[in-house]
Amino acid sequence: xxxxxxxxxxxxxxxxxxxTVSRALADSPLVKQKTKDHIMKLADELGYVVNASAQSLRRxxxxxxxxxIPIDAKSEQTISDPFYLEMVGAVSNAAARAGYxxxxxxxxxxxxxxxxxxLQTGRADGLIxxxxxxxxxxLNEASDLRKNVVVWGGRFAHNRYTFVGSDNEKGGRLAAxxxxxxxxxxxxxxxDVSLPEVQLRYxxxxxxxxxxxxxxxxxxxxxxNFGGRKAYKAVIDFAKSGVEFDAIFAASxxxxxxxxxxxxxxxxxxxxxxxxxxxxxxxxxxxxxxxLTTINQNIAQGxxxxxxxxxxxxxxxxxxxxxxxxxxxxxQSSVPTR
Numbered sequence: 527x528x529x530x531x532x533x534x535x536x537x538x539x540x541x542x543x544x545x546t547v548s549r550a551l552a553d554s555p556l557v558k559q560k561t562k563d564h565i566m567k568l569a570d571e572l573g574y575v576v577n578a579s580a581q582s583l584r585r586x587x588x589x590x591x592x593x594x595i596p597i598d599a600k601s602e603q604t605i606s607d608p609f610y611l612e613m614v615g616a617v618s619n620a621a622a623r624a625g626y627x628x629x630x631x632x633x634x635x636x637x638x639x640x641x642x643x644x645l646q647t648g649r650a651d652g653l654i655x656x657x658x659x660x661x662x663x664x665l666n667e668a669s670d671l672r673k674n675v676v677v678w679g680g681r682f683a684h685n686r687y688t689f690v691g692s693d694n695e696k697g698g699r700l701a702a703x704x705x706x707x708x709x710x711x712x713x714x715x716x717x718d719v720s721l722p723e724v725q726l727r728y729x730x731x732x733x734x735x736x737x738x739x740x741x742x743x744x745x746x747x748x749x750x751n752f753g754g755r756k757a758y759k760a761v762i763d764f765a766k767s768g769v770e771f772d773a774i775f776a777a778s779x780x781x782x783x784x785x786x787x788x789x790x791x792x793x794x795x796x797x798x799x800x801x802x803x804x805x806x807x808x809x810x811x812x813x814x815x816x817x818l819t820t821i822n823q824n825i826a827q828g829x830x831x832x833x834x835x836x837x838x839x840x841x842x843x844x845x846x847x848x849x850x851x852x853x854x855x856x857x858q859s860s861v862p863t864r
């Protein structure tokens with residue numbers, strides 16, 4: 527078994543003192559880039575491994591970022607929901623590139639204050655929270671407790687915490703404008719408007735109706751949670767109710783794909799009888815039958831921004847909340863072929 531190379535041995539090989547090696551490995555601006563490159567090259571060649579535990583103690587850092595995913599059991603969502611999987615993947619990739627690991631917490635009830643526990647115990651240097659529904663006061667409290675908190679969510683006046691999210695109102699506008707452009711006028715909104723981000727999507731959607739001097743019929747709101755099974759049944763029941771509709775704008779791609787299956791089951795053609803638009807642009811959306819028109823909230827960019835802003839806050843920098851690029855992706859599910 528090979529002997530582990532020490533920092534003093536690395537310093538000797540590099541012909542510098544130990545403090546220079548330590549600073550170079552920590553990417554200190556006090557060390558010239560040429561010297562850093564030389565030391566890093568030698569470290570690779572010699573197989574030098576940084577003692578992460580000791581380094582964390584010196585820096586008073588855990589080298590961990592916490593990610594809290596509060597899932598309401600009533601919503602039928604789980605960590606296997608495609609949106610959560612893609613968001614955790616995006617955050618994990620961005621954190622890994624910055625040299626951080628993730629500790630994931632899934633609080634099972636509103637009484638579990640995972641945010642406070644992770645921050646106060648020092649298990650994580652900072653915290654990313656995915657979703658803000660019903661948690662604004664707690665998130666404001668966590669942000670006041672310690673500023674190293676960034677939240678994935680929507681833009682609201684009462685937020686005191688830093689957030690990253692899509693422009694939900696713009697997304698709703700884009701969906702409605704597109705459906706109007708293909709001749710649809712009786713558009714069913716599928717989603718729970720009691721949830722903050724969903725309400726913003728509906729607000730943008732409704733604003734397009736108002737601009738066209740056509741208020742949105744409140745009977746065309748189907749307040750389902752993000753679980754696909756209940757949405758499937760709800761759309762079937764709605765289709766049989768006799769209320770006329772010619773399009774669906776769903777608050778998520780999972781809901782939109784459930785709606786397409788439901789429409790097929792009652793012999794309605796998508797997109798000829800009913801156009802369908804989703805929200806998220808998860809990977810599966812392009813593979814559905816027909817391929818799903820959706821609002822791309824740019825999950826990959828969201829993960830990058832969440833980590834980037836959080837690391838800046840950890841380093842004491844001031845940051846501003848950011849919106850991701852939010853755009854319409856037109857596929858086959860919304861454009862009639864006849």
